[in-house]
Amino acid sequence: MEIIIEIEEKPINPRPFLNILLVLLLVFPFLNSSSVPLLQDLHLKEISRTEKAAFLIEKAGYTPRKEIVEALAGQPEEEWNLLLAIAIVESGLNPKAHSDAGAVGLMQINRKVWKLPVRFLENPALNMQLGRAILHHYLNICNGNLRCALRRYSGGAEGYYEKVLKIMKRLER
Secondary structure, eight states, rough: OOOOOOOOOOOOOOHHHHHHHHHHHHHHHTTOTTTTTTHTOOOOOOOOOOHHHHHHHHHSOOOOOOOHHHHHTTOOOGGGGHHHHHHHHHHHTOTTTTTTTSSETTTTTTHHHTTOHHEEEEETTHHHHHOOOOOOHHHHHHOOHHHHHHHHHTTTTTTTTHHEEEEHHHHHO
């Protein structure tokens, strides 16, 4: 199954960094690679999944609480923006959120519809995993159409797709 989302991507231009490096080498020709270990061993530190998830949650304007970071980090990375956007729209990233309709947790899973205990649904990792599975179920029914799947996920809430997409676009920047 393929999820189709239209988002404009802007390539990163490495030129400014290279220009600065060139200027430094020209201005300070007496420096060689042995006197500047940074230039000799320029290695980028690998960022862990939990660090990436925490950064994304901060970027969305929320405090990256451990249980929410771990819930997001446990999902496929290519779906993080979508899942995080849904969780923000559904619960404001509150793992203990309850609605009058019987929805519970980050992804607001309806316990009456899905016949699951509240304690299960209040677990952020399980709730997000279940929300993802439900979303994929709706994507299958809708032949990969995200608008249709989100309409089903939200129970037909007006403007839901637009809210989720707006948050996703903000996270993409």
